Amino acid sequence: METVHTYKREKPATKRLSRLRPIYKDRHLYLMLLPGLLFFVVFKYIPLYGIVIAFQDYDIFRGIRESEWVGWATFKEVFAYSDFWVILGNTLQISVYKILFGFPAPIVVALLLNELGNRYFKKYVQTILYLPHFISWVVISGIVLTIMSPTNGVLSILYEWFGMEPKNLLADPTAFRIILVASDIWKDLGWGTIIYLAALTQVDPSLYEAATVDGAGKWKQTWHITLPGIRNVIVLLLILRIGLLMNAGFEQILVMQNSAVLEVSEILDTFVFKFGLQQGNYSFATAVGLFNSAIALVLILGAQWISKKFGEEGLM
């Protein structure tokens, strides 16, 4: 009888111990993880809790715990606010333009770079093309501002040549949108080619040899061998890019916009910053921000789902 008892008492103890043993063995690894995890909890997860202020009439002096709950009232207010729809429209419009023109550009440049026979020339070109990626938007906007200046910028020379009235393009709504898209392409054109160039090296060279024997020219080779060869990468990057549709370029727009073009350049991010943080409408801006990140999340998960459907590896 007694032996059975001891046997029964011992079994759960060893079981618990054997489950804890690998954790104890790796205790130093968990210790290494601790500061990083603390970082994510404090700066990423506690702000998640802060989202509740979108459902409150938040008062900085009373804090989250004491502020009054208002349910969905703030969201109703947001959707009833006519400027909100203009700002949402701007966000989508700028972003779509950036994808429309900015997405194909590095593919074309990568294809052309791939045709360059001279390795040294190619290296120099790449070195120059990658450079703007490392320059801050503040600096780029400063350069754009100077070059576009109607009085002494480079463009003013063209006005003189054609005998036109100097115009401040940065204050012109249509021109400003073009400048936003163009400067974005200028900054990351070269950078965007890197992945495509890597993908191009994976295309089987024997295909080109066979095509040459069959008498296919450069265009035909590009169309029938090169492009299909990097199709997967193009599709994957396009899907990922669409997943980031809600990012119209916060920093770029914040430093480049001016009051004359506010109407076409105010996006959700800049609005949350100005109306929320600078003017203290915390609850309203948090509701707008939550709307923004909820759509972004749906887009990213959707993009992920589609890329899995296409048989690509996806992000996760």
Next chain:
Amino acid sequence: MSRTRRIRFSVLFLYLFFILTGVLMLYPFWYVLMFSLSDPLRASVNKLNLYPSHFSLSTYKYVLTQPFLYTGFKNTIIVTVFGTLISMLLTIGCAYPLSKESLRGRKFLFSLIFFTMLFNGGLIPTYIVIKQLHMIDSLWALMVPSAVSVYNMLIMIKFYKGIPSELIESAKMDGAGDWYVLLRIVVPLSGAVNATIGLIYAVSRWNEFLPGVLYINDQSKRVLQVVLNGMLREDSLANQPGLQDLASSPESIKMAAVVISIVPILAVYPYLQKYFVKGMLLGSVKG
């Protein structure tokens, strides 16, 4: 005959295209440099700025003695050096344990971290947390809240996974602990990836602008990009107290400030290019 001529023509076109693109990429920098080397009062005579008009270094003399720019530089250097250090410590600290398949709860911890890439509290809830931590108007706010980039961590994890496990196992046989393995084997073996990630962090700290606008009101804590932005724009955002007189200064002086702010980036550019491309490729191939 006509065929070879056509090919030659297309090659010519190709080279021409890239020379033009290269000029398009470099000209703005050249323009700024030449402009900054011009006499501040007579600079706008020569609009294309292919060469300096009335060469003068007075702009640099002026800019380098401005206290605002000096403060900006000092703060940015502090943030870049210590911020990069903090980022590296936290990123390595997470990446090494998470690279071990045998770690219990690895999947859970990993998805906990990965989720922050997809969804976050947003600008205002983050601001409130930083405010409650009394980090407003402190340089800590520019170094800590954005210390870890999950993307960089993923690159690192992937690299660590590639380290031959025999090396680690044999060290453990000899009685080495996890800390010893990390500091004496893993980190020294991953010099390239450490350099890559370290440079990525350093450049993003140097160029950092938004946190400096969001969390800093104190003039003496302004970082370089914020000071520069104040100088370059004469708009609402720039009209922060103390920067008005610089915002109205001659264009060539602003350009000198721009040049000075890019010099450190240019100085490390050869390394940047080499390592960033590696990092990009490492990150783009799923392991």
